Amino acid sequence: MASAFETDWTCFQVTLEDRVAHIRLNRPEAFNSMNRAFWNELPAIVDDISDNARARVIVISSTGRHFTAGMDLQNFAGVGGGTAEGPRRPDIAGEASRAHLESLQDAFSCLDRARMPVIAAIQGGCVGGGVDLTAACDMRYASADAFFCIQEINIGMTADAGTFPRLCRLIPQGWVRELAYTGRRLPAEAAREIGLVNAVLPDADAVVAHALAVAREIAAKSPLAVAGSKVMINYAREHDTETALDYLRVWQAGMFPAADMAETFKARQEGREPDFPDLRPVHRGM
Template sequence: MLRPSYEAFHVTIENKIAHIQMNRPEAMNTMNKAFWNELPEIVRTIDNNALARVIVISSTGKHFSAGMDTSVFTSPRAEASHDRYVLAEAFRGTVKAIQESFNCLEEARMPVLFACHGGVIGGAIDMITAGDIRWCTKDAFFCVMEINIAMTADVGTFPRLQRYIPEGWAKELAYTGRRIDAAKAKEIGLVNDVFDTQEELLAYVMETAREIASKNPLAVTGSKVLINYGRDHTTAETLDYIGLWNAAMFPPPHMAEAFAARAEKREPVFPDLAPVRTEPM
């Protein structure tokens, strides 16, 4: 189950909605070692134990996140006396572990919604593109910062960003390190909508989360799985997989409840997803 507290996050679950807030405003919510360890732990605990039907991620302070904490770059690494090729292989393993911290957002069975404000910088772009839907405040700005510190973004920006925005924009952001504002982010499809204040933003995102949470969780997770599958496969492959999915998990009792609830003008009652066994059999 979830821990009582975390260093980098504040987590609440209410009405089947898990709200994960980045909670280091004094450090502009930079992604320190605790962040990389805690995020996958939180998300996988919620997912594996079916603790919520939707996950909302927001932040505190002036900025959503200024990206990677500099302490991560200066953390001790393998002994310099090692062969440089061996060191390179070890570093690749470190990068893969960091990447896995965001993969959990894409792999979660429930939708992950992002409410962004202020700066969404560097690693924060990797983070939000691993989720399902993004919204922001009018003061938000987005920046692929890595090029400005002489490195190539490596935690997920490149395979994911161009799924949401045109390739030309992805390349302009990656090559130049320029900022785009909230209006441009909406225009090119990075966010769905823009709000005047953080309060209005969170109210809308939470209302959307409540609406999703009221739907049949099996149908919602099926939609997420199949949309993501279709993104990476041909139409023919996806149609075949959709057929297999519905052949296995088409739920007549859930549909009967949906029809009955509509006829009776009440909210439907659906079963939650079942917990996932994560230990060896």
């Protein structure tokens, strides 16, 4: 199978530079709405980069005026009768619908489980599924004109692709409830004040440049230590303190990057930047 960097994607442009994979949503004429191809392509790209250790950091940005308008409304064709061609399948119900929704949720969960940090650079509107996507990233940076909107309530449905389980761990629950119940827009500066984004930059170019600069800084660190930090942070998010501490002891006992520490001290003595090995590829299946 060709790598993410060798494939012509329908919804994305993928590049690699300075050990940073840059994934750009690339349907600006459709406000980067999430059509059927989007849901298939994003996890394929991210899993390929992660499993094959093709990069040390992933940056996700967008093209055009808005980061994403969320779910392509064509995906809802047939709601109330008939069938749909997109990922929303009103002809699927009950247990099958639950399994189908799991596949949609996985399109964003792949960001959470990626072995390297994922950084979102957001401009303009980050609507509906865009909130699901960016909430699954490790860090978020926004342009001054950016805004977030849990759009699902405005079309008569409950957000279901990951917004609530993740957003409730990122910002105060009162804010989650206000945004979820009203469908109001949360401007970039307010998002920064409540901790949803790390920083607000003047415009789209500036936010992408900032995200890439942070990514390059991370990429210069020990990939194993960074991966371990992500594993520990995610694990601590889901467990009580003592359980997380015990898991940290287990991780360190088996994964402690002694060679990377030795390289760090040697590089300092020699007045150069350390040179760390990449993560090893993961082989799934037989």
